[in-house]
Every structure is written in structure tokens, then in C-alpha cells.
Amino acid sequence: MHPKYLFLGAAVLFAQAFPSAAQLTAQPLVSGPTTQQQIPSTGVALTLEEAVAKALAANAGLRATALDVAIAEGARSQAGLFRNPEVSFVREGTQRGTRTQTVQLSQVLELGGKRSARINLAERERSLAVGNLSVARTDLRAEVTAAYFDALSAQERVQIAQVSLDVASKASFAAERRVAAGRVSPVEQDRSAVALSTARLELSQAQSELSIALLTLAAYWGETVAVSRPLVAPGLDLAPVPSLNELQQRLDSSPQMRRARLQVEREEAQVGVDRSQRIPDVTLIVGSKKDDQIGRSQTVLGVSVPLPLFNRNQGSLQASLSRAEKARTELEAERLRLNQSLASAYQRTQLYREQVRTMRDDVLPRAQRVFDAAVTGFEAGKFSFLDVLDAQRTLLQIRTQYIQTQFDRYRAAADLGRFLDADSTPNNRIAP
Known part of the structure; x- marks a missing residue:
């Protein structure tokens, strides 16, 4: 043959x-032993949008962050309540004829805007909780996107490893036949056996990585078993992303910057609370005192005012002023950090975009031409079978690199999405 x-x-x-x-x-005309590929194949394909939606709906960490908003709402309701009045009863003496009894009602009147300061602080804390939730949603969306493409890349590597194994199996089978017929040296059979063993190891490793990636992806929506549905890659968009200057201008509306500004507002509201504590509260007292000895009742009126001689809340006010200054400094540091991260993600996106374009338009066609030339030369007797296998192996490797570069492009776009307000401006998200 x-x-x-x-x-x-x-x-x-x-x-x-x-x-x-x-x-x-x-x-x-001749076939050898093959193996079946181990990739999810049941049910309808799981798209990226569906994976993100499942995570946003069922992620335990995101639910916990959302509960912080409910906690802050309860604190806001509590902050607006007035102080409760107090009722006291005092009896002086134990003998019926000489004892006196006093019943009085006291009410604390908060001065210095304490109640409004508490309400303002509670509202700022609720806004901060909402900001934390927005950041958590943005981070989760980016993390699920990266995990999805990690799993999708692993799925593609399994398919490529399966093709490589099938080819190596056929080559090994052919080598056995040719050695048995005495046409080639047994060394060729050993070479094909080594290639077959290597292909089996690569497939086993690819399947293991796929199982881990699918389990990691499923964990984002609370499942403890790996995803059993196949994944599908969205269409690759190589259109240029917005300029770096435009993205930097939109950075101030990012969830991270909003949260940093809300943290400053929260600390400034705490300053207002601590400053209001310098003004002492007044306690009004009204009641009735009955003297059994003379059989007469008297009205009791009074006012109680603490004397701020030692404690004027100066320590707490100083601490809150320092925390507010720290929050303003952290706001500037966050702006610099986000600008640096944005520039880095932007450069990676541009790099992978050009790499995908180059590999698609130049590298892959060249590798294909080399492979075709090796096949033609083999048919003409100019190249050996190993030369053709080497060309095919190179084409497979380039195909793997191309797939990996595509998914790196998606992940870089997901990183850029961290700096955009995906909740309020969904149309402004970076397209992969």
C-alpha cells in the first residue's frame, strides 16, 4: 500500500x-486505532452572555455584597429616629406619713444637628454600599468572562490534541504495517510510537485542564459539578477600540472611581457627626412630687445640661478629620492606579488585536502553504513522511497559538470592561 x-x-x-x-x-484507505474526545457535548451550548447572567443571578459573594445595601438601609432608618423619653419613679422614705414620691418624665433634646448628621452619614454609607455592589458586579462580570474563555481555550486545546492523537495513531499503525512488510527500518516504528505516546500525554493534560476550567466556571454560580454543556466562542471583532484618551475621560464615571468618591463623602459625613457631638444635649424634665406628710402634690420642672469641661469629643473629631483626609488621598491614588491599569489593559488589547490579525492573515496561511508543499513533495518523493508530520505538527501548534491569542484578546477586552459603567451604560462596553 x-x-x-x-x-x-x-x-x-x-x-x-x-x-x-x-x-x-x-x-x-487504511485506518488505525483512534480515541474519542472528552469534551462537553450534552445540551445546548452555553454562551458567554448566559454564563455572565447565571453568575450575576446566583453568585454567593455578590449576594453577600448586596446584603450590605439592605444593612445600610436598616441603619438609615435607625438614624432618623428620635430619642426615647424616660419615665422615672423615686420614693423617699419608707414610713407612710413622712415619705415622698416623685414621678417624672425626661426627654433628651439633641442640639447641634446631631440627628441630621446621623442621617447624612447613614445615607452616605448606603450609597457606599451601592458603590461596592457596582464594583463587585463589574469585577464578577470580568472574572466570569476570563473563566469562560479559559474553559473555551481548554476545550479547543482538547480538540486539537484529539486531532493530533488521531493522526499519530494512524501514523503508528502505518509504521507497523510498513515494518512488517520490510519496507522501512524498525526505527521508524519507534519514532511513531514516541509521537503517539506524546500525543496521548498531551490529550490527557488538555482534558485535565478542561475539567478544572469547567469546574472553576461553574463555581461562579454556585455549582459544585463541572459545566456539562459545550462552550461557543462569540464572533471576533477586530474593530479598533476607543482611543486611550477617550477611555481615560470615561474613567471618572467608572464604578471604582465612584466608590472612591463615595468613601470620601462617607468620611466627611462622619466628620459632621463628630463635630455635632461637641454641642451638649439638653434634657427636659417634667413630673409630679407628692408629700404624704402634708398631703400635697407639687409639679416638678427641670433642665439637665452636661458641662463640656473635659470631653468635647475632640479626639474623635481629630480622628475623623484624618480619615477624611486619608480618603481624599486614597481617591487620588485610586485615580492614578486606575489610569495605569487602564493603559496597561488598553495596550494588551491593541497588542492581541494586531497579533490575531497577523496570525489570521499571514502566519496561518504561510503555515498552510508549507503543509501543502510538504504533502505535494511527499507525493513526488522529495520529502519523507516525517517531514510531512513535522509540517502538520507546526500547523497544529500555530493553530493552538492563534486560538490562545484570540482568547487573550477577549480577556484583555474584559479587563477594559472593569473600568466602564456596565450597569448604567451597557452600550459602552468594550466589544471583544
Whole structure:
């Protein structure tokens, strides 16, 4: 049997896995042992949008952050309540004829705007809780996107490893036949056996990485078993992203910057609370005193005012002023950090965009031409079977790199999405 038929069969298998990589149509005349690929294949494909929606709806960490908003709302309701009045009863003496009894009602009147300061602080804390929730949603969306493409990349690597293993299996089977027929040296059989073992190891590693990636992805919406549905890559958009200057201008409306500003407002509200504590409260007292000895009742009126001689809340006020200054400093530091992170993510996005374009338009076609030339040369007797396998292996490796670069592009776009207000301006998200 001519060896070119065997190789043409292997090439067909490669073409079926990657239609854009080869257009050979010959059918294999001899087949060897193959293995079945271990990738999710049940049910409808899980899209990126569905994965993000499932995580936003069921992620335990996000639910916990959302509960902070409910906690802050309860604190806001409590902050607006007035102080409760107090009722006291005092009896002086134990003998019926000489004792006196006093019943009085006291009410604390808060001065210095304490109640309004508490309400303002509680409202700022609620706004800060909402800001934390917005940041958590943005981070979760980016993390799920990265995990989705990690799993999708692992799924593609399994498919490529499966193709490589099938080709190596056919090559090993052909080598055994040729050695048995005495056409080639047994060394060729050993080489093909080494290639087959290596392909099996690569497939096993790829399957293990896929299982881990699918389990990691499912954990984002609270499942303890790996995703069983296949993943599908969205369409690749190589259109230029907005300029870096435009993204930097939109940075002030990012969830991270809003949260930093809300933290400043919260600390300034705490300053107002501590400043209001310098003014002492007044306690009004009204009651009735009955003297059993003379059988007469008297009205009791009084006012109680603390004397701020030692404690004027000066320590707490100084601490809150320092915390407010710290929050303003952290706001500037956060702005610098976000600008640096944004520039880094932007450069990565541009780099991967150009890499994808170059590999798609130049590297892959060249590798395909080398592979085709190796097949033609093999048919003409100019190249050995190992030369063709080497060209095919190179094409597979480039295909793997191309897929990885595509997903790096998606992840970089997801990182850019961290700095945009995806909740209020969904149309301004960076397209991958």
C-alpha cells in the first residue's frame, strides 16, 4: 500500500477538525486505532452572555455584597429616629406619713444637628454600599468572562490534541504495517510510537485542564459539578477600540472611581457627626412630687445640661478629620492606579488585536502553504513522511497559538470592561 494514501487519510482528518486549515478530500484507505474526545457535548451550548447572567443571578459573594445595601438601609432608618423619653419613679422614705414620691418624665433634646448628621452619614454609607455592589458586579462580570474563555481555550486545546492523537495513531499503525512488510527500518516504528505516546500525554493534560476550567466556571454560580454543556466562542471583532484618551475621560464615571468618591463623602459625613457631638444635649424634665406628710402634690420642672469641661469629643473629631483626609488621598491614588491599569489593559488589547490579525492573515496561511508543499513533495518523493508530520505538527501548534491569542484578546477586552459603567451604560462596553 502506498504510504501517500495513508497520509492523505490523516490530512482529511485534520481538515475535518479545522476546515480553514486544509481542503484535502481524499478518503483514508487504511485506518488505525483512534480515541474519542472528552469534551462537553450534552445540551445546548452555553454562551458567554448566559454564563455572565447565571453568575450575576446566583453568585454567593455578590449576594453577600448586596446584603450590605439592605444593612445600610436598616441603619438609615435607625438614624432618623428620635430619642426615647424616660419615665422615672423615686420614693423617699419608707414610713407612710413622712415619705415622698416623685414621678417624672425626661426627654433628651439633641442640639447641634446631631440627628441630621446621623442621617447624612447613614445615607452616605448606603450609597457606599451601592458603590461596592457596582464594583463587585463589574469585577464578577470580568472574572466570569476570563473563566469562560479559559474553559473555551481548554476545550479547543482538547480538540486539537484529539486531532493530533488521531493522526499519530494512524501514523503508528502505518509504521507497523510498513515494518512488517520490510519496507522501512524498525526505527521508524519507534519514532511513531514516541509521537503517539506524546500525543496521548498531551490529550490527557488538555482534558485535565478542561475539567478544572469547567469546574472553576461553574463555581461562579454556585455549582459544585463541572459545566456539562459545550462552550461557543462569540464572533471576533477586530474593530479598533476607543482611543486611550477617550477611555481615560470615561474613567471618572467608572464604578471604582465612584466608590472612591463615595468613601470620601462617607468620611466627611462622619466628620459632621463628630463635630455635632461637641454641642451638649439638653434634657427636659417634667413630673409630679407628692408629700404624704402634708398631703400635697407639687409639679416638678427641670433642665439637665452636661458641662463640656473635659470631653468635647475632640479626639474623635481629630480622628475623623484624618480619615477624611486619608480618603481624599486614597481617591487620588485610586485615580492614578486606575489610569495605569487602564493603559496597561488598553495596550494588551491593541497588542492581541494586531497579533490575531497577523496570525489570521499571514502566519496561518504561510503555515498552510508549507503543509501543502510538504504533502505535494511527499507525493513526488522529495520529502519523507516525517517531514510531512513535522509540517502538520507546526500547523497544529500555530493553530493552538492563534486560538490562545484570540482568547487573550477577549480577556484583555474584559479587563477594559472593569473600568466602564456596565450597569448604567451597557452600550459602552468594550466589544471583544
